Amino acid sequence: MKVLTASILLLSSFIVLPVYAADYYVSSTRSGRSDSNAGTDPDAPWATFDKVVSRWGSLSSGDTVHLERGSQWNLSFSSDYFIIKNGGSSSGGPVTLRGDDYGSGSKPILKRTGGSGSCAFILITSSYVTVRDIELDGGHSDYGKNTTGMLILADGRDVSNAQILNMKIHNLGGNTTAYICGIWLASWTQNTTSDCLIEGNEVSDYAAHGLNHYSQGRMNNITWRNNYVHNSYTGGRYPSANAAMQITSGGSGCVFEYNWLEDRTTTEGSLFGFGKYAGDTGVNTIRYNVITGSPAYGMIFTIDYSNMKLLYDVYGNIIMNNVKSGFALHPYNSYASGTRFNIYNNTFYNNATGGDSSRSEMEIDSYCDNTTIDFANNLIVHRNTANTGFTIDSGFSGTFSHRNNLYWHESGTSRSIVSSYGQSYTVASVRNYESTAVNEDPRFNDAAQLPISISSDKGPVPNGLSLQDSSPAISAGATLGSTYALDIIKTARTAPWSIGAYETAGETLPEDTEAPRISLTAPTDGSTVAGSAVSIAADASDDISVAGVSFLLDGTKLAAEDTSSPYSLSWDTTAVANGKYTLTAIARDSSGNTSTDSTSVTVNNIEIPADAIISEADTWQNQSFSAETGLFGVEFEAIPQSVPVDCVTGLAQGSAAAYDDLAVIVRFNTSGQIDVRNGDVYTADTSLSYTVGTSYRFRLRINIETHVYSVYVAVDGDPEILLAEDYAFRTSQSAVTSLDTIAVTAAAGSHIVFNFAENQVSVAIPMPPTGLRIREN
Incomplete structure (x- = not known):
């Protein structure tokens, strides 16, 4: 029996128990939310994104954090907010943060509403991490923030198999000194970033780059696919480095495909590539993209450091409607020996639309020493009479070969279409330059129907630049590899x-018979709204593209159709009477298909008293009163102007300029609750949700000698609720000796504070012990 027992014990030491992936849930709206929950029950999720940040280090391969659709978390940070230092593995799978499979409604939103400095939402420094289907709002237009969306960075260790999928990243900001990007992949000198996928993301409103493939170290086998970059940012562009997409050398096997790259305020180009810290070690591919809308170049490759080798296959792209050249090779110094560009089967249409005579659809400049360019099967249709369709500078000193290209000018065969080493060729004479050239109208299906989107599933839509049956371009090219x-x-x-x-x-x-999809994301159904700037917003998508979104109030348009994402407007509710209304959003696609979504709201505006203080984001407003040093009370009323907000009302000694200056604080928080400061935390004895436009009457009983206070609140004449009893002053004010100022501020949204008054607090006389008698005089 002893031997049997020993055998069992020995065997048990080698049993490996299975490890199961865990799922965690986070919501800003679900009633059962709390950061004290385990988080593994969708009906009892975590409440804040701070909880995600604090718990991420304990997650394992295969674990997933699900953010509920329709949720929003307002964040304040002055350095990179969420640094992901641990990931999954090849065997156990990635650790995932996702916002597409829990709840309903629009993508969950992380919005920067406070803090200072230029920093990032999410920084991935580990392998096997996936982040997907979340909206990142940098808070630039609302709060003046400059915020990069996401980075994948190999710094101190290699990073591989990270994925950024289906994100919406916008309102980022930046300026001539703030280098702000949407998505940035990098590795420092000693490390490599490899085998990462960046797919299906929408990026806008940035000063530097929407997509940034920029590194000092190696970047191998990175895929950028199906990304939609559209930028009209006018807040100041970062000098000499701004584009829808930037690509630097130092990689191998990287693929850039099916991306829509449109930057309407760039000073460089919609795609900006150059040699920088290291040369390419293998071929990288730029294919099947639409590159358009640039006031500068469509695509430009130059060099920052000399003697860097660039290796690129550039094929199957549509490059159209750019003010300067469609594709320009502009090396300031010499490329390194072995540099090669294979430029095949691209369609160039209506580039070089400005008045610069040196620009063209395709432009090759001087000093391309040690560079080989093979140019074949490209279709060039030029429209501007001030310049030509193809230019190779007389100072070019590399190797250039060309064959089987189509050259056409819409003004006719007598127009110049090629300038080669100072020699000009018209459409009629271009075969003297290239014997295999085609010099006829390519006969597009419909050049008026230019692409407005592109994806790997559908290609460009619409396909107006495809070919008619009679096109001379059909079967007229060279057969390549x-x-x-x-x-x-x-x-x-x-x-x-x-x-x-x-x-x-x-x-x-x-x-196209498929209607677009539309979801009204703000205000929420059944909510109460008030004020002159209520945000109405909707998410809209389509299998091809959304042409516009209209917002209606009881069937009447509130404004002209919004033709660009994000779809929103500011509604002045003071222009209508109090009461119930129906808000409707109508999405329209380019084929005229429509869909609608509606919500019911109640307008409840009140007359703002003359003594009211209206909070503003990151602005401190102070009002003094007679200094108190002992036991006293105050009362005030407060009305939140939207839900959620992040607004505080507090008492201080002297004017407050920071939260640490407040000893006593009542807050409308971002979870839709009213809470109170207790030492170094916000909490409440009674859970109380707030609603927009409702007046809350607060009564505070404050004891400066013991540094504690209690808070009572009454709503619409109802009996008082004890919200907090004998809470400690804020830790930073635990030794304050007097209070003489009421202070109001907001990190997000706004609230109205009015009818502030001091009052006397009676000191209760203790009852005498039983059997004793108080003698009356």
Whole structure:
């Protein structure tokens, strides 16, 4: 028996118990939320994103944190907010933060509403991490913040297999000194970032770059796919480095495909590439993108450091409607030996639209020493009569080969279409320059129907730049290697290949009958609203593209159609009578399909008293009263102007300029609750939600000698509720000797404070012990 027992004990030491991935849930709206919950029950989730940050270090491979759709967390930070230092593994899977599979409504929102300095929402410094389907709002237009969206950074260790998917990143800001980007991948000198995927993201409103592939170290096998970058930011662009997408050298196997790159205020280009800290070690690919809308270059490659090798395949792209050259090679210094650009089967349309005679659809400048450029099967249609379709500078000293390209000018065959080493060629004479050239109208299906979107599923939509059956570009190109054998909508090319991004005629999509999707995200259904600046917002999407969103109040348009995301407007509710209304959002796609979403709201504006203080973001407003040094009381009324807000009313000794100056604090918090400061935390003895436009009458009983206070609140004439009893002064004010100022501020939203008054607090006389008698005189 003893031997048997020993055997069992020995075997048990080698049993490996299975480890199961865990799911955690976070909500800013669900009634059962609390950071004291375990977080593993969707109906009892965590309440704050701070909880996610604090618990992330304990997560394991395969674990997932689910943010509830329709939630919003307002964040204040002055350095990178969420640094992800631990991830998953190849065997156990990634650690994931996602916002697409819990609850309903729009993407969950992280919004920066406070703090200072230029910093980032999320910084990934570990392998096997996935972040997806979340909206990051940098708070620039609302609070003047400058906030980078996300970074993946190899710093001190290599990082691989990180993914950023389907994010909406906007309102980021920045200026001539604040280098602000949407998504940035990097590695420092000794490390490598590899095998990462950045797909399906929408980025806008930045000073530097929407997408930034920029590094001192190695960047290998990175894929950027199906990203939609559209920028019209006018707050100041970072000098000499601003674009929808930036790409630096030092990589191998990186792929940039099916991205919409449109930057309407760039001074460089929609795609900006250059050699920097290290040369490429393998070929990188730029294919099937739409590059458009730049007031500068569509795509430009230059060099910052000399003697860097660049290796790029550039094929199947549509480059259109850029003011300077569609694609320019502009090296300030010499490229390193071995630099090569293979430029195949691109469609260039209506670039170089400005008056600069030196610009063209494709431009190759001087000093390209040690550079080989192979230019084949490209379709060039030029419209501007002030310049030409293709230019190679007389100072170019590299190796250039060209064949089977189509050159056409919409003004006719007598127009100059090529300038090569100072020699000009018209459309009619271009075969003297290139014997295999095609010099006829390519006969697009419909050049008036230019692409407004692109994806790996559908290609460009609409397909107006595809070819008619009679196009001279069909089967007129050179047959190239298998690497390039699919066109922009994944049609296999057959020998002899066609010229341009499309392979065959009639490559058009069926009629679009699918309606867009629309969700009113603010205000919430059944909510009460008030004030002159109520935000109305909606999320809209479509299988092709959203043309616009209209907002209606009881069937009447509130404003002109909003034609660009984010879809929102500010509604002055003081212009209508108090009462119930129906708000409707209508989304329209480019084919005229529509869909609607409605919500019911109650307008409840009140007359603001003359003595009211209206809080403003990051602004301190102070009102003094007679100094108190012992036991006293105050009363005031407060009305939140929206839900949620982050607004405080407090008492201080002297004017307050920071939260640490307040001894006594009552707060409307971002979870929709009223809480009170107790030492170094906010809490409450009674859980009380607030509603917009409702007046809350607060009564505070304060004892400066013992540094404690109690808070009572009454709502709409109801009996008082004890919110906090004998709470400690804020820790930083635990030794304060007097209070003489009421202070009001907000980190997000606004509230109205009025009818402030001091009152006497009676000191209760203790009852005499039983059997004793008080003698009356």
